[in-house]
Each structure stands twice: as C-alpha cells, then as structure tokens.
Amino acid sequence: MIDKSIIQRWRARVGQRDVLAQIAVAVALFLAVYWLIDNVVSNLERQNVASGFGFFNERAGFGINQTLINYSEDSSYGRVLMVGLLNTLLVSVIGIALASLLGFFIGIGRLSQNWLINRLALVYIEIFRNVPLLLQIMFWYFGVLRNLPSPRNSFTAGDVVFFNNRGLILPAIEAGPGAIWYGLALLAGIAAVFWFKRRAKQARFVAGEILPVWRPVALVLVVALMMAFLLAGVPFSLEIPVLRGFNFRGGISVIPEFVALVLALSLYTASFIAEIVRAGIQSVDKGQREAAAALGLSNTQALNLVLVPQALRVIIPPLTSQYLNLTKNSSLAVAIAYPDIVSVFAGTTLTQVGQAVEIILVTMLIYLSLSLLTSFIMNWYNARVALAGGSHG
C-alpha cells in the first residue's frame, strides 16, 4: 500500500510538472506571436502600407508571356495569381510525367546485367543529383537555350518542329466539330479497360480463371474508332508553323523558359526517381519470383500479380515526396523569369503592391495546400496498393 501511494504521488508530481511545462510553452508561444504581430502592425502603420486583400481587384498593368487563361495588362492581381498558379501546375505536371518516365528507365538500367548500361545509369545519377538544381536550370536557360540560333536559322525536325532562341515551336492539331465522336470512342476504350479488368479480377477470384483483358479492350477501341471515322471522317487538321519575318506564325510556341525549366526539373528529379525505382525492385525477395514460377505463372503474370505490386509498395511513399519536391522546386522558375506563381505573384506583384505579409502568406498557403492535396491523393493510392498486397486472396 505504501509503495502504491508513493508511486501515485510521484505520478501526480510528474503530471503536474508536464502540465506546467505545457502551460509555460503555450504562454511563451502566445507572447511571442503577440509581440511579432504587434511589431508588424506598428511597422506597417509607420510605413503607411495598406493591409488586407483589396489589391486582388486592382489592375495589374503588366504583361505575362505565358498564360493558360485569358489575361491582359488590364486584368486584376487576382487574375495574376490564377495565371501563375496554372503555370506552376503545368510545369509540375509535365515535369513529373517526364521525370517518372526517365527515372524509371534509368532505374531499370541501373539493375541491368549489362555492365556498360549499368555504369552509364550510375554516372547519370551521380552527376545530376549532386549538382544544384538552380545551377542546372540556369545552365539550360542561359547557357544552352539562349545561345540557340535565331528563328531564321532554327534547328528543325522535318520542317514541322522548330527549335530556336525563342523556344520550341510545335505544329498545332486543330479539331473540327466531328472530333467529339473520337472523344467518345476514347471514352469507350477507357470504360472497356475498367470493365474487362473488373471481369477478369472476378473470374480470377471466383474460379481461378485467367481472362484476357487487353485484347478485348483493343477490339472495342478499334471498333469505336472505326465508327467515329464513319460518322465524322477525319475532322483534324495540322497547322504547321511558318517563318514570317523574324518569327514564326501558327502552331504552338513553347517559351524557352518553360523548356529550360521542364528539362532541368525532369533531368534532376529523374536521378532521384531512378534510385527509388532501383531500391523498390531490389526490395522484392528473389524467392517471390521463384515462387511465382513454381505456381506456374508466366513471366508477365508474375510481374503483374506478384513483383510489381510488392515493388510499388516500397516505391510509392518516396516517389510521392519526389513529386512534391518537383512541384516546390518549380518555384526556382523565378531565377529565369518563367511566369510561375512565385515569379509573377511573390515577385512582380509584391514589388508593385508592397504588401509583403499578405502576398508571402498567400503564396505559402497555396504551396502548402498543393503539398497536402498531393500527399492526400498519394496516401489514398498507397493505401489501395498496400491493401492489394496485404490481403492474401
């Protein structure tokens, strides 16, 4: 009994100490925040800087050289934010796609039995991940793209695609009114993928039967496309860019800032993704492949049903953080004046309006929500993959 009461008293004392420590931290935190806000308010009053978000509706008065939505100098600062955000998303999405593709191939190359390919992949990884990304961005932009020939002497692929110091000029595909049928045909193909996959899975779980998936899907797609062709003919036309005077007319022109940024971001991130892919594939035990073979699964089946799901479980968490890193790193665009959110909003707008607190906070908040959103989606996907690997049939 005596022992117990001593322990209880000791516990109570520790509990009190913990509560006191927390109260102290909370009070200190509150005072610090109060002091900071007080300073900000008095500093702003002294400098006569307006506060609040009224500037969102004011006229911006500067041009932006890549806009995915309608924008002119008369648009508001709120519109500037949207344009910047869309540009950030564009560069991130394309960068992520290219980095994944390249990283996957290099990661496989790193596992190749072929000594030469293996070493080449290693050299690539060691070079690109040990040089600062900002330096790589500047290298591609100031060193390479700005030194390309003028539009008159462009590099060209078959006089259809042009590459010069004004950027990359691609032919545009113009869709006529009948294109909707082709869209529907594609939708039918996608629906077929889901339907046949589900059917095959059910058949596998219920009867252990292996049903074909891709052959019927291809059949559906071909039939749908043929029907679209019968209904609408070929409603697409190719607009090929032509040199007029000093620049190209027609086609889609991609600004060099975009090209440099995507190039640098994907080459850099690919080196990290390659290592992740390699580690993921190596993490699958050799016995798994042997067991799959012993069960009579074909090579493809072993890959699809046994090896890839297990590798993905290891690959996805670090891959997610690489995707997030790429998105955050796209903010380095400001160094080469690609009009991303940091460049046009936390840069130009901040200089013009001068409301540092609001603008920096909004920018940070947007990146924070992008991060949280991405990790939310990837966690959901990860949970699905983990479940598929974890349930034993």
Place this chain on the structure above:
Amino acid sequence: MAEWTPKPARPAPASTVGFVGWARRNLFATPGDVALTLFGSVFIIWLGGVLIDWAFINASFSGDDRTACLKPVQGACWPFIDAKLGQFIYGRYPEAETWRVNLVFFFGLAGLVPMLVPSAPFKSANIFFLLGFYPVFAFVMLTGGMFGLVPVETTDWGGLLVTLVVAVTGIAASLPLGILLALGRRSKLPIIRYFCLGFIEIFRGVPLITVLFMASVMLPLFLPDGVNFDKLMRCLIGVALFSSAYMAEVVRGGLQAIPKGQYEAAAALGLGYWKTTRLIILPQALKLVIPGIVNTFIGLFKDTTLVLIVGLFDLLGIVQFHFTDASWATPETHITGYVFAGAVFWVFCFAMSRYSIFMENRLSTDRQ
C-alpha cells in the same frame, strides 16, 4: 606399388576466364545485350568526343579578355575562370584581407579532417575545437572589427565563402534543432507535440524560396523599429529553420525504428526521459539514419544556391554576376562558368555522399 596420382585438372575454357570471360558474361550475354552494349559504346564515344573537343581541343587556355575566346569553333573559355577565380572564392572581400578567409578555411579543414578520420586521436579535444573555439574564431576573423582587424561588411562577402558559411551554419544549426523537433513531435505533451508537428509540416510544405523571401522581406517587419539583422544573417535563419524541419523527419524515422524494449530497459534501469534519450535512444537512432542525415546535408548544400535569388552572391551568384562583365562576354562564357561552378558543387556533394557510405559500413555493427 605405384602411387596413384590424379592428372592435373584442365584449365577452365579460355572463353570463361579473364577479360574475355568477363566481357561475355557482362557485355555480350544475349543478343539484346550485344545491341545494348553497341548502343552504349556509340553513345559514350560520341559524348566523350563532344566533351573532349569542348574542354580541351577547341578550348582557350590563356588570354586577358574576351578576344581569347572568339575562335570560329570555340570550346571552353578557361581564361575567364582564371581571371575571376579570386572573385569566385572571396567575392568582394578586400584583397588585402583575404588571408583571414584563408586562415578560416585552413583551420576549418584542420579541425574537420581529423574529425572525419575514425582512427585519429583526441576526438573530444577536436570536438571542443570545432564547436567551441572555431565558430568564435571564424566569426571574429571574417567580420573583423576586433583585435585591430579591419571590419568587413557581409555585403562584401561572396563566392565560395558565402556558400560555405551558409552551408556550415545551416548544417550546424539544423541537426540539434531537428533532433529537438523530432523529440517534440513524439512527445506525450499535446501542446509541444502539435507545435512541433505544425512547424515541421509548414516548413516541409513550402518551397525554400518562399521561406527566403519571408526572411528577407517579412522578417524586418516582425522586429521592432530599429532592430535589424543583415541580409546574410536573415538568410541563415531561413535556411536553418527550413532544413531543421527536414532533419526532424529524418531523425523521427530513426526514433521510430528503436524497439519499445529499449525504452523499457532504460526505465527499468531507473533512467529518466533525458538520460534515456541521450544515452540509449539517440545514439542508436542517429546511427540508423546517417544516410538520411547526410542526404539532408547534401540537399542543404545544394540549396545554398537559392540565396542568390534574394540578392546574396554565393558561388553560383557571383559566377552569374560576372557574366555581365562586358570584357568577357562571349558565347561560351556562360557554359564555362556553369561547368566550373557545377564541378565545385559536385565535388563537395559527391565527397559527402561517399563519406556517408563509408561511415554506414563502418557503423553497421549488426551485419558483420
């Protein structure tokens, strides 16, 4: 009785040993392999040719201005690097005072190398030198204003000096801060836990560049009138806070890997929270995450280049700045400058990653 002796074994077929055997196994095992090897060789020969042409055959090696680098087929413009090397290392640090920077570099190296070599003696004296004496020494020598040294404003610092100052301070600050944050995040006291969680998630969710913008534009607003840090100091604070959030997550990974039994054993021995943490948990946890810690250091080292965006001249910033020098404006100046700066960064980062692999192998006591 003749003694039975076996015939000597025949040698292995010539095609399975030596270089031929190695090449057959590793380069020409299957038709696909042969194709890959051919493709790889052609690629290497092409790339090697381009690089050698650029760096040596078509390059200029001496000259005093841009005219040395205007050949019709021009490779690297090395005289540019040669002429600006002093700037690239010291920035605008007064030339008569660069011996002070050299002394700081020298003492740093002298303190660091024996620290990194496991068999070198006097480790505790060495730690005291690096953590106690050296920071004060470096601060006094670099800023001056004491002991008859001419004061040098941080706005005159530049080049490799700024890169190393930002990186070393960031590394030195982020490890202890990161450990505290990681411990706080696992604390059973909710207020401390949520504060650490919020801090870590916020700093990991935003790009470093916005943190630096905040440090350079917003920090002055947070301070009372008249109090101000200089720009370098503000960037140092931004970089340290940012990387400590990443460090915290790395350390947390290590903490999570420590089995519960270790805590219970420590409690059974009568150790309190801090003693348990210091003597039992952290030594094991940190050892587990050495690769992660070094990766964070490497990331931080590369991220120091971002300070150029808020107007400091680190190595990349000063190289970029000297491109505007009209007397060196040639088509090849940019690439030469970037290759030089890239090579310097690469050497530092690569050395760090190799050292981490070495330490990892040395410390892996459980897999021998």
